[in-house]
Amino acid sequence: MQFSLFETPENNSSSHKLPLSEGDVTYFPQALSKNDADTFFELLKAELPWRQDSIRLFGKPVKIPRLQSWHGDDDCTYTYSNLTMSPNPWTNSLLSIKDCCEALCAATQNTKFNSVLANWYRDGQDSMSFHSDDEPELGINPVIASVTLGEARPFVFKHKETKEKYTQVLEHGSVLIMAGTTQSHYVHGIAKTAKPIGGRINLTFRHLIHRTR
Numbered sequence: 488m489q490f491s492l493f494e495t496p497e498n499n500s501s502s503h504k505l506p507l508s509e510g511d512v513t514y515f516p517q518a519l520s521k522n523d524a525d526t527f528f529e530l531l532k533a534e535l536p537w538r539q540d541s542i543r544l545f546g547k548p549v550k551i552p553r554l555q556s557w558h559g560d561d562d563c564t565y566t567y568s569n570l571t572m573s574p575n576p577w578t579n580s581l582l583s584i585k586d587c588c589e590a591l592c593a594a595t596q597n598t599k600f601n602s603v604l605a606n607w608y609r610d611g612q613d614s615m616s617f618h619s620d621d622e623p624e625l626g627i628n629p630v631i632a633s634v635t636l637g638e639a640r641p642f643v644f645k646h647k648e649t650k651e652k653y654t655q656v657l658e659h660g661s662v663l664i665m666a667g668t669t670q671s672h673y674v675h676g677i678a679k680t681a682k683p684i685g686g687r688i689n690l691t692f693r694h695l696i697h698r699t700r
């Protein structure tokens with residue numbers, strides 16, 4: 488399937504840098520057209536092999552509050568919160584969205600991504616606790632492109648030492664690019680909400696370096 492996908496950094500005039508003193512984060516509100524974002528949301532919901540993993544908390548398995556799916560090149564095994572995930576293959580939808588993210592990065596960092604973590608927040612009770620994407624296989628100062636499809640949710644950055652906090656609502660069809668020292672200085676997360684809201688899919692495209700089989 489061919490998509491008339493993205494707006495380029497040049498014509499995406501509403502893109503802007505977030506005001507973080509020690510981070511490098513750019514927000515592209517309409518990286519995907521509404522039509523393409525709607526289509527990808529439905530395709531990914533139906534075609535990815537979603538699973539609900541458990542992590543061990545004080546010795547007990549606890550289900551994480553969302554569904555996930557890890558995809559990438561064959562050698563992109565990823566360990567995250569003590570979970571080791573072997574990659575599922577790329578799908579056409581994921582590859583199209585990856586191209587879009589690489590085009591948005593081209594103006595600043597020449598990043599090629601080899602993997603993506605998909606998260607499906609089924610409703611307001613699904614969330615992601617504060618963390619940094621600072622696993623060793625991401626290398627120093629990783630570039631991570633985060634795509635939002637579906638319900639807009641507030642994405643909060645919190646500085647690890649100072650009290651600095653910044654919230655960006657991530658909208659349907661948007662791409663957020665985190666680069667530079669963002670991961671070393673800030674944690675980020677998605678809070679639960681009691682509001683009755685719809686589902687949201689987030690894709691974080693990554694480039695893994697120390698790859699194992």
Ligand SMILES: O=C(O)CCC(=O)C(=O)O
Nearest residue numbers: 604606620642677689691
């Ligand atoms: O859902 C989001 O916007 C954040 C996802 C995230 O932080 C991650 O996958 O590491």
Ligand SMILES: [Fe+2]
Nearest residue numbers: 618619620675
């Ligand atoms: Fe993250």
